[in-house]
Amino acid sequence: MSVDIPFDLLLIQVVNGIVSGMILALVASGLTLIFGIMEVVNFAHGELFMLGAYVGTTMMVATGNFWLALVVASVTIALLGAVLQVTTLRPLLGRDPLTTILATFGISLVLQNWALYQFGPVARKIQEPFTGHFTLFYLEYPWYRIVIALLAAAIIGALWLFMKYGKYGIWIRATTQDHLMAQAMGIPVPLVHTMVFAIGAAMAAASGVLFGPLVGINHAMGLDLILKAFIVVVVGGMGNLGGSILASIFISLLEAFASIWVSPAQAVIVSFVVLILTLLFRPTGLFVPTPK
Amino acid sequence: MAIRSHTVGYWLGFGVVLGLFAVAPLVLPEFWRRFVTEILIWGLLAMSLDLLIGYTGMVSFGHSAFFGLGMYGAAVALLTVRPPNLWLALLAGLVGAGILAVFVAYFATRLRDIYFSITTLVFSQIFYVIIFTWTEVTGGENGLNFRQPPFSIPGIVSGTFTPTTLHWFVLGVVTLSYLILRRITQSPFGKVLQAIRENEPRTRAMGYHIERYKIVAVMLSGLFAGLAGVLYAIQNKFAAPDFVFFLISGEVVIFNVMGGVGTLVGPVAGAAFFFLLREGFSRFFTEYYLIPVGVIFTLMVIFVPQGLLGFLKHRLNS
Numbered sequence: 001m002s003v004d005i006p007f008d009l010l011l012i013q014v015v016n017g018i019v020s021g022m023i024l025a026l027v028a029s030g031l032t033l034i035f036g037i038m039e040v041v042n043f044a045h046g047e048l049f050m051l052g053a054y055v056g057t058t059m060m061v062a063t064g065n066f067w068l069a070l071v072v073a074s075v076t077i078a079l080l081g082a083v084l085q086v087t088t089l090r091p092l093l094g095r096d097p098l099t100t101i102l103a104t105f106g107i108s109l110v111l112q113n114w115a116l117y118q119f120g121p122v123a124r125k126i127q128e129p130f131t132g133h134f135t136l137f138y139l140e141y142p143w144y145r146i147v148i149a150l151l152a153a154a155i156i157g158a159l160w161l162f163m164k165y166g167k168y169g170i171w172i173r174a175t176t177q178d179h180l181m182a183q184a185m186g187i188p189v190p191l192v193h194t195m196v197f198a199i200g201a202a203m204a205a206a207s208g209v210l211f212g213p214l215v216g217i218n219h220a221m222g223l224d225l226i227l228k229a230f231i232v233v234v235v236g237g238m239g240n241l242g243g244s245i246l247a248s249i250f251i252s253l254l255e256a257f258a259s260i261w262v263s264p265a266q267a268v269i270v271s272f273v274v275l276i277l278t279l280l281f282r283p284t285g286l287f288v289p290t291p292k
Numbered sequence: 293m294a295i296r297s298h299t300v301g302y303w304l305g306f307g308v309v310l311g312l313f314a315v316a317p318l319v320l321p322e323f324w325r326r327f328v329t330e331i332l333i334w335g336l337l338a339m340s341l342d343l344l345i346g347y348t349g350m351v352s353f354g355h356s357a358f359f360g361l362g363m364y365g366a367a368v369a370l371l372t373v374r375p376p377n378l379w380l381a382l383l384a385g386l387v388g389a390g391i392l393a394v395f396v397a398y399f400a401t402r403l404r405d406i407y408f409s410i411t412t413l414v415f416s417q418i419f420y421v422i423i424f425t426w427t428e429v430t431g432g433e434n435g436l437n438f439r440q441p442p443f444s445i446p447g448i449v450s451g452t453f454t455p456t457t458l459h460w461f462v463l464g465v466v467t468l469s470y471l472i473l474r475r476i477t478q479s480p481f482g483k484v485l486q487a488i489r490e491n492e493p494r495t496r497a498m499g500y501h502i503e504r505y506k507i508v509a510v511m512l513s514g515l516f517a518g519l520a521g522v523l524y525a526i527q528n529k530f531a532a533p534d535f536v537f538f539l540i541s542g543e544v545v546i547f548n549v550m551g552g553v554g555t556l557v558g559p560v561a562g563a564a565f566f567f568l569l570r571e572g573f574s575r576f577f578t579e580y581y582l583i584p585v586g587v588i589f590t591l592m593v594i595f596v597p598q599g600l601l602g603f604l605k606h607r608l609n610s
Contacts, residue, residue: 041406091594106590113582272418
């Protein structure tokens with residue numbers, strides 16, 4: 001294998017990697033937020049992403065407004081997330097975290113098959129809100145991809161500000177640190193749990209709508225994503241928001257480079273290998289100091 | 293004396309169930325005969341996982357990989373060696389699953405709880421991607437088709453499988469596996485596994501080399517899962533990548549949780565329950581049967597965490 005990779009191809013793959021990394025970061029930060037606060041590994045997260053995309057297309061068809069679709073999908077899926085948390089995860093509080101994997105796996109089966117039943121097996125497409133292009137070397141690169149990356153960054157930034165300065169954000173952080181103490185200080189911990197799950201669900205739905213125009217929407221689209229999100233969350237350090245964002249971009253870049261040589265389906269193996277190496281040498285995550 | 297009657301009761305129950313399974317193909321119509329054979333095969337896969345979930349406290353979400361390697365190992369042996377030999381297929385499947393199990397066990401057992409689950413899941417997906425994309429060897433998306441090998445024990449019997457004899461063959465293998473697994477769980481080795489499940493730091497403090505025990509547990513579990521894969525391949529005469537996909541691993545976890553972990557027979561009952569639910573709901577929900585089954589599963593996780601068998605046991609004792 002020769003090493004004369006054209007520089008422009010490399011740069012295009014950098015842009016591609018960052019764009020898909022930001023989408024992944026949006027999903028993974030919801031996942032890691034949920035894990036950080038209640039030790040729930042949400043297997044149904046990919047399905048929330050997928051349902052968000054479907055609600056988005058339905059709204060797009062009904063109103064023709066992409067931004068309205070984005071908001072409606074996020075709010076709808078946030079409500080669904082809250083309902084799911086109250087009905088299935090709240091009763092499991094205090095049990096082995098493994099039971100939450102099982103329960104959310106059950107939910108994911110239900111949601112996925114319901115989507116298949118409701119929307120059929122044929123992939124759908126969301127219309128892009130802008131169709132402009134700019135020239136990136138020999139490619140006509142769509143502006144929309146750049147906008148997605150920026151929007152995802154904006155949503156994550158807003159979450160960060162909310163967690164840092166918002167009253168409820170401080171509640172969330174307090175509950176993550178010590179839920180008993182938080183409860184003693186008068187924070188309604190069960191409500192905080194539900195809220196966090198709803199926020200995570202909304203972020204998954206938003207990324208579903210944003211991602212929709214790039215790929216077709218079908219009932220199984222959550223499966224691939226959830227695996228990648230798991231990898232990112234573990235590589236970044238479970239419950240570590242900054243780590244998962246860095247890991248998302250890192251892994252997406254690696255996959256983008258790998259797909260220069262192999263098919264995208266095989267490029268996934270690169271991220272698997274990163275995960276295994278991380279678990280072997282830095283089991284607490286790549287981007288956090290290893291505790292002594 | 294009480295223990296004695298308990299054991300007698302156990303073997304009596306064992307004999308009755310074995311007898312029922314043995315006569316099943318003679319009295320059941322074609323569809324249900326096949327159904328019962330499949331339950332035995334999936335039951336063996338579920339049992340192999342129970343060794344990890346129920347006895348060692350490790351939830352593997354990647355058992356489809358071992359099952360798949362058993363399947364593809366058997367397929368390759370049946371396609372390359374002329375004339376196709378049943379025992380060679382069995383050996384190839386076990387070797388395939390065993391090698392993978394050594395590999396997975398070495399890496400995954402360094403991790404605990406959900407990290408173990410996610411690692412096994414990711415390993416099975418690596419394997420899925422390899423099978424799916426390596427078309428020249430594995431047939432890619434289409435999988436491999438082959439002919440059923442004849443049944444032969446040199447010098448004693450030889451002949452082709454009929455659905456009934458195949459059922460008996462599967463029953464024999466599964467029963468033998470069950471007895472071996474039961475022996476393992478009751479051996480000192482099995483007791484150490486259960487000690488790890490109950491309290492890992494304490495077991496370590498008692499001087500047991502936990503990692504080695506875990507590695508052996510994963511390997512044994514992988515071998516039996518591979519055996520189930522071989523049986524499935526022989527019954528259905530194909531190997532397909534769908535059976536390596538992680539949804540199969542998830543279904544096997546469902547069998548365990550539904551039937552009751554830590555009982556070995558529970559997972560078989562869980563598999564039977566799952567397939568009965570599937571048959572029942574398919575009538576009304578067609579291919580969307582996973583909607584009601586998923587709801588029932590989620591409710592069972594919340595309300596009957598000890599599974600059907602654990603629930604019955606609890607009821608009978610109180």
